[in-house]
Amino acid sequence: MELTLENYLAWMQDFAQKIADKKDYLSDLDSKIGDGDHGNNMARGLKAVSEALATKPADLTSALKVTAMALISKVGGAAGPLYGTAFLEMAKLSSKTVDLSELITAAAAGLQKRGGAQAGDKTMVDVWLPVRDNLKNSQLTSEKIEQAVNSTKQMEAKKGRASYLGERSVGHLDPGAVSSGYLFESMLQTGVIK
Amino acid sequence: MELTLENYLAWMQDFAQKIADKKDYLSDLDSKIGDGDHGNNMARGLKAVSEALATKPADLTSALKVTAMALISKVGGAAGPLYGTAFLEMAKLSSKTVDLSELITAAAAGLQKRGGAQAGDKTMVDVWLPVRDNLKNSQLTSEKIEQAVNSTKQMEAKKGRASYLGERSVGHLDPGAVSSGYLFESMLQTGVIK
Amino acid sequence: MSYGILIVSHVPEIAAGVPKLLQQVATDVSITAAGGTDEQEIGTSLEKINQAIAANQADELLAFYDLGSARMNLEMAAEMTTKKIHLYDTALVESSYVAASLLQAGVALAAIEKQLEPLKIKGNN
Amino acid sequence: MSYGILIVSHVPEIAAGVPKLLQQVATDVSITAAGGTDEQEIGTSLEKINQAIAANQADELLAFYDLGSARMNLEMAAEMTTKKIHLYDTALVESSYVAASLLQAGVALAAIEKQLEPLKIKGNN
């Protein structure tokens, strides 16, 4: 399971498409427990990513880095520094290893450092952590991803805007968890794993 | 010591003049431990008071009321609702009694209700309370007023913007105490008392 | 909705900006604001506060302010209106945001006030 | 003066307004601000924060923000600059006002931070 420039570009292209397709759905989810912009934020960010990757970065490290930079500078919401940090950590590690499991482990750690969220806080972290663990055991499947995304529905938010709603946040999917679900679905579908 | 429409108008005319003369000094004092606008605030307020009183209110109660309204609506800083409330309380009581001591007692109570300041908090209250007490004993003099104003210099502010400076507020006169000192100096000088 | 939000600041821009932050998460809550003096300088204006109260579509308002003298003018305005004004000594931006989120979610006033309690940081100045 | 103040808000108007409130009591303190996204929408922009840091005349900044995602961008900006950024999880308007008053009065950072402590109301969201 090695990340290459080629499969990475395919992965991001698919992810950008999914985000563009699900833009309104993501914003709808966010309007229930947040400010209703997650879809727009991510679509703006992934558009910038696509444009940056279209300039043909020389290697995987540069590709990861321009992805991070585009997300950090264009998303505009919490998801920007969060996804941005995740990709930046992958970029940094990619000069040493391109093992997917190790890269995602570093990314998840960066995400947690940036946002301070733990498992169960009803954030994108609740998708990244199980994905990281399943990758380690080579057991990541589409069902596992879906399960992680859906697990956020019954959680009470402890981080992000939704946390102000307390128990009122229960019963809604976390938008960042859903967009992270798309990220990993794309990863599976574009053959990064096998 | 009765307040009449006539001596009240003379009092306010003199007070407005003092404020106009000391405008820059009051703002300078305020810039040391506040936002530097007390002189401008009071000058704007007293100009509105003079204009309102120039329309010849029918009686003392109306005169006190239009003074209060002009101060409340034109001062723009904390001094507006504070002085405004003081004059409004005098207006209310003036239909029952025009005894100066009783009017000032009611005014001081209104001031404290509005701002919540106690003696020693380094505010205009530190002038109003001794003036109230000295009026009760018919012992108010120019020296007593000056003494009350100067007593604020060594106090540590507990109310108003100066309170954020904590012990750094010590060593400066409170601007509202100084403007209140002018108010009562005018009261003495225009013969409201004897 | 019967509860609205009232913002009072010393600065016209802050009074213009806070409702934008809140309205994003509380599309159905009436939010009005008063900022600056009548001359648009730094300070507060009782007249502007009265207008913001009148312009609010709700008849029971949760009111937030920045500094003490805004509080005093808010109190005066509260004494002048028939609307019920709940005045909070809490962090202006953060607590009005929390209140807006919870009002939008239909949370009861008592529960909102409980959540505002830890955000109380003034009232003594 | 070697300490400056940095304001980061989700709303351009709030970022424009808070410095006005502060500058009134802190004429000699450098105060810069970043608000809204690059498109002037509600959100934060790392680029704007970087610019506000660069534009500040001080090389050690006391930084205040409104909501959590502003905090994350502030942290990223802090990692990118050579200036020292002190990040406070305190009430945006009220605590930056206190910090400005005290900086103007020449109070030392440790004493300022002590006075900011009771104004800490976030950092967990």
Ligand SMILES: Nc1ncnc2c1ncn2[C@@H]1O[C@H](COP(=O)(O)OP(=O)(O)O)[C@@H](O)[C@H]1O
């Ligand atoms: N502190 C945090 N740690 C991890 N994830 C977070 C945190 N704060 C927010 N998120 C994630 O960000 C998502 C919201 O992103 P977005 O709508 O772009 O940002 P914003 O809330 O600033 O509008 C949430 O659904 C959640 O998954």
Ligand SMILES: Nc1ncnc2c1ncn2[C@@H]1O[C@H](COP(=O)(O)OP(=O)(O)O)[C@@H](O)[C@H]1O
């Ligand atoms: N809570 C209070 N109680 C009594 N007096 C107060 C209070 N707050 C402020 N003051 C008085 O108001 C004066 C400042 O008035 P002004 O400069 O017009 O208001 P601001 O502080 O809003 O600019 C202070 O010097 C003090 O005497």
Ligand SMILES: [Mg+2]
């Ligand atoms: Mg959002």
Ligand SMILES: [Mg+2]
């Ligand atoms: Mg947002």
Ligand SMILES: [Mg+2]
């Ligand atoms: Mg002042």
Ligand SMILES: [Mg+2]
């Ligand atoms: Mg003022």
